Amino acid sequence: MNLLILCRPGFEPEAAAEIADATARRDISGYPEATRGEGWVRFHAFDDGAVRGKAISASDLIFARQCVRILADLPDLDPADRITPMLDALRDCGDMRFGELIVEHPDSDTARPLAGLARSFGNALRPALRRAEILSNQPDAGMYCLHVCFLSSRHALLGLSQPGDHRVWPQGIPRLRVPKHAPSRSAQKLEEALESLMGEEERAQWLKPGMSAVDLGAAPGGWSFILARRNIHVTAIDNGPLSESVLGTGLVRHLRADGFTWSPPQPVDWMVCDMVEQPRRVAARMADWFVHGWCRRAIFNLKLPMKKRYAEVVANLSDFHNRCENAGVPVQTRARQLYHDREEITVLAWTGR
Ligand SMILES: C[S@@+](CC[C@H](N)C(=O)[O-])C[C@H]1O[C@@H](n2cnc3c(N)ncnc32)[C@H](O)[C@@H]1O
Numbered sequence: 470m471n472l473l474i475l476c477r478p479g480f481e482p483e484a485a486a487e488i489a490d491a492t493a494r495r496d497i498s499g500y501p502e503a504t505r506g507e508g509w510v511r512f513h514a515f516d517d518g519a520v521r522g523k524a525i526s527a528s529d530l531i532f533a534r535q536c537v538r539i540l541a542d543l544p545d546l547d548p549a550d551r552i553t554p555m556l557d558a559l560r561d562c563g564d565m566r567f568g569e570l571i572v573e574h575p576d577s578d579t580a581r582p583l584a585g586l587a588r589s590f591g592n593a594l595r596p597a598l599r600r601a602e603i604l605s606n607q608p609d610a611g612m613y614c615l616h617v618c619f620l621s622s623r624h625a626l627l628g629l630s631q632p633g634d635h636r637v638w639p640q641g642i643p644r645l646r647v648p649k650h651a652p653s654r655s656a657q658k659l660e661e662a663l664e665s666l667m668g669e670e671e672r673a674q675w676l677k678p679g680m681s682a683v684d685l686g687a688a689p690g691g692w693s694f695i696l697a698r699r700n701i702h703v704t705a706i707d708n709g710p711l712s713e714s715v716l717g718t719g720l721v722r723h724l725r726a727d728g729f730t731w732s733p734p735q736p737v738d739w740m741v742c743d744m745v746e747q748p749r750r751v752a753a754r755m756a757d758w759f760v761h762g763w764c765r766r767a768i769f770n771l772k773l774p775m776k777k778r779y780a781e782v783v784a785n786l787s788d789f790h791n792r793c794e795n796a797g798v799p800v801q802t803r804a805r806q807l808y809h810d811r812e813e814i815t816v817l818a819w820t821g822r
Contacts, residue, residue, distance in 0.1 A: 471499075471513050472525065473618060473626055475535040475641055477806060478508040478577045483779040484532040485510045491525055508575035509620070511539075526631050527641060531782060531804045531814055534641025535573070537616045537628035540565075544624045551590065551625065552597050555617070558627055559603050568605050568612025568632070570595055573639040574619045583619045587639070590617070642808045647695070652712035655743060656691030658809040662768050663695070666803050666817040675766060675819075676701070681737040683764070685728035686744030690715030697721055701739065706731055729754055733763050740764035748772050752785040756792035759800050759820055766819040771804075773812045782814055789818070 472492075476484035485501035488510060492499060499514035527536040541558035543551075559565060572591035574583040594617065598604035605612060613629045620626065638644065643664045647657050663672065678700035684693045688709035696703050697720040704722050705711055711723045724731070728744050740758050744751065748771040758764050774781050786804060793800040804816040 471511050471539045473535075473537045473539050473616075473628055474510040474512065474527075474530070474533045475537075475573070475575055475618070476508060476510060476532050477534070477808075477810075478506050478575070480532050480778075480806065481505055481507065481510050483782075483806075484530075486779040487530055487532050488512045488525075488536075491529060495525070506577060508577035508580065509618075524631050528803070532779070532806050534576075534808065535616070535630070537618065537626075537630050539626050539628045541627040543627065546623045546625060548622060552594055555594065555625070555627060556597065556601050556603070559598075559615075560601075565603065565629075566605065566612060567598070567603060567615035567629070568609030569614040570598060570604055570617070571614060571639050572617045572619070576640055576642075580620065583622065586622055587617075587619055590619075650714055651691055651694050652689045652715055653691035654809075656695050658743075658770075658807060658815065659692040659695045659741065659768065661807045661809050662805075662815045662817065665807065666768070666805060666815070675738075680739065682739035682741060683733055683737050685731075685740065685742040687711060687723070690721065692741050692743055693721045694718070696739070696741070704733065704737075732761070736762055737764050738766065740767045740769075742767070742769040745772060748774070748781065748785045749788065752789040753792065755816075755818065756789050759793050759798050759818065760796040762798075766817070768815060768817050770810070770813045770815055773814065786816070789816075793820075 474484050474488055481503035485503045489501050497514050499512055501510050501512045503510040525536055527533045530536060540562050543554055572587045574580040574587050599606055611632050613632055616628045618626045643661055645657055645660050647660050676699050680701045682696050682701050682703045684703050684705045686707055687693050687705035688707035688711055690711045693703045693705045694715050697718040702720050706724050706726050706728045708725050715721050751771060755767060755769050771785050798820060800818050800820050802816055802818045804814050806814045
């Protein structure tokens with residue numbers, strides 16, 4: 470028994486190092502197995518029961534798009550009937566019932582052509598699971614979610630993710646609704662961060678119309694555009710020009726200034742930062758904002774170095790926390806390599822103040 474982690478292809482070593490850390494912290498012994506470029510990591514636990522007792526979800530991990538507890542490994546499926554062995558394998562797992570079904574595949578060059586199979590197979594499997602009373606008739610996020618992950622057209626893993634894990638999208642990739650006229654592709658990054666780093670209740674509480682925000686490194690204005698769409702007033706800091714479509718919202722004020730020295734005259738609800746800079750420098754400046762009480766919440770990027778990417782992420786996040794703690798300001802964080810993040814991760818930080 471094992472865990473399956475889906476990640477960005479090329480980041481298997483980071484995902485493997487992270488799951489090794491996360492399982493060690495929960496006293497689960499085992500080892501990760503990964504092949505570079507395949508977009509997945511498998512963690513082999515020596516004691517299956519240990520994994521079952523200590524749920525690990527993708528929301529606990531930075532480099533995991535999906536984290537699934539494997540129920541069955543079906544390496545030699547007959548394309549003429551893949552459903553029967555799956556139903557048999559699920560019955561062997563005991564009296565399990567699921568509230569949702571996700572059929573997916575890794576995001577690698579070799580597995581991406583499986584998208585069509587995943588789609589059509591999901592349509593065929595869903596009614597069969599309902600007839601067998603393994604899947605609820607209506608989607609129910611309060612129950613376990615069943616995952617079928619195709620590694621090839623003959624090889625599938627069956628697994629489950631935790632009830633209430635709000636990050637259950639196929640491949641762990643959220644569906645976004647960003648208008649085509651957004652000023653930059655970066656807009657998708659912030660929208661994804663808002664969708665995947667916060668739960669529904671947090672979004673309702675934390676993103677209210679009329680709130681204030683600062684966008685550091687704002688040009689051409691994708692992130693400001695996403696905030697303005699939610700009727701949040703934005704001060705956009707960048708020496709570069711902002712697109713007319715952002716300024717035209719009437720909610721965004723542009724200041725030409727240095728994002729590493731500028732500070733707000735009054736505290737704001739949000740600070741977001743997409744400045745391309747050394748991650749250590751960004752982490753330190755982000756901590757300044759919390760230490761001085763300039764913002765209550767923040768979303769910022771940490772660019773990844775070429776080497777030792779996982780170690781560098783851990784060091785930068787712990788430096789950020791230490792700076793805040795030493796100043797007596799407890800700050801919580803959630804960090805993720807988003808689908809739209811290439812060589813970077815995105816961090817949500819918030820204080821109770
Ligand atoms: C990746 S772009 C930001 C894209 C933006 N988030 C969007 O959605 O359109 C990085 C921006 O950071 C700005 N930048 C880099 N260093 C900066 C600094 N010290 N102060 C202010 N802006 C800076 C650059 O001018 C650039 O426009």
